[in-house]
Amino acid sequence: MRLLLIEDDTVLAAAVRDQIAADGHSVDWVKRLDVAKDAMLGTVYDLVLLDLMLPDGLGLGFLRALRTRGDVTPVIILTALDQLSDRIEGLNAGADDYLVKPFDLAELSARIGSVARRYTGNPNPQLTHGSLTIDLAARSMYASGKPVSLTAREWALFEAFLARPGQLLSKAQLEEKLYNFDTEVESNTIEVYVSRLRKKLGAAVIETERGLGYRLGKP
Amino acid sequence: MRLLLIEDDTVLAAAVRDQIAADGHSVDWVKRLDVAKDAMLGTVYDLVLLDLMLPDGLGLGFLRALRTRGDVTPVIILTALDQLSDRIEGLNAGADDYLVKPFDLAELSARIGSVARRYTGNPNPQLTHGSLTIDLAARSMYASGKPVSLTAREWALFEAFLARPGQLLSKAQLEEKLYNFDTEVESNTIEVYVSRLRKKLGAAVIETERGLGYRLGKP
DNA sequence: ACGGTCGGTTCAGGTTCTTGTCAGGTTTGC
DNA sequence: GCAAACCTGACAAGAACCTGAACCGACCGT
Structure with missing residues (x-):
């Protein structure tokens, strides 16, 4: 999984980053909301960890803006505000969960796992898209009633599309989603997988949107 | 939304049921896990509220069994156990969230809403201009209800106009936007793209402002 | 260790579509 | 009425894309 950590406290951020890395995920860490915004424009993250108290603005506004423009990336709020009203506000703004500082790193892991499960698993056990019937949790799918099986990479790509149905995704975004940035190679891998x-x-x-990217078609 | 409430405390259950009903959801309320199991076999619920301390068995086992057989219906745990380890265990067993009793009914609503929002998924923000409906994130647009698709260059040009609606933009400005300064075009490219x-x-x-440039017309 | 299978990646040739240019027609300002 | 500015259909070049096939490496059972 690819996570974005938005946190200005260096000590806390380092601890969180190490914990997440130990769980086998990759983390991008930014300290400011404007940088975070840029990062999210360029990359499709699986999960965002958002500190509510940042130097350059309110995290809640950032979250609300995210949701307003249709981004459904799961967000876990990290905050020292343990007032009930703030928690409700956070959830209403579109957060998926929150953790009150100081939190236990083991609990952070558990929550990330929970959100990830939720994300990979979908609302309904069976979601459909046109003539496709998809069970993300079980990684099984039927196209017009016939079972189709996808390889790991194919699922990864397909999930990227499902996470943002109808939205245009550039090859760069898809590549990052599949390869976590660690590919500098110029190849047509995405084209090949789209083809498959x-x-x-x-x-x-x-x-295909020539010159722009790909999108999941209307059902 | 259709919810299943598994709770043996009559007073609490009634309060929760009323709250959820007030939010416009429908609730089935059962007191025992075996009844809950039957209910879930017969009905697809959008969300399960699960009390961990029930007379006929442990809620955690129920949850684990649910997940083991591939059911990904979201589950929110209601519990009086506020020990950290129990919370972690609950999340690891596949819960999506938990609430520690006594919890505020408003927070319950917020959490249910958080789940609901994720499942309905919000559409991208659509901005309109006259009879145009534009979704910049998805790079899709409708003109009088009919879908239109633009090429990369056409989007670039159109975005330049959208960024400054109603403002006059010279051909030079538009050329810079399209070609990043690094071109010495001696042609009527802009005219052609405006035409397209x-x-x-x-x-x-x-x-057209003859001799000056172009502008996006009033909606 | 060995051979085989399978998934991931690269490559190359063919295909499709965008793009910049031009030319001829049309409109506008003076 | 005239020239400058603009519009737009057509088109060739090539960028972008598609896809069958080869290649490579990891994994698995023997």
């Missing part, structure tokens, strides 16, 4: 997905799921599922 | 945009979006969208 189309072969398995039907040509209409993924649309 | 008009063809796709309707003639009234972009106005």
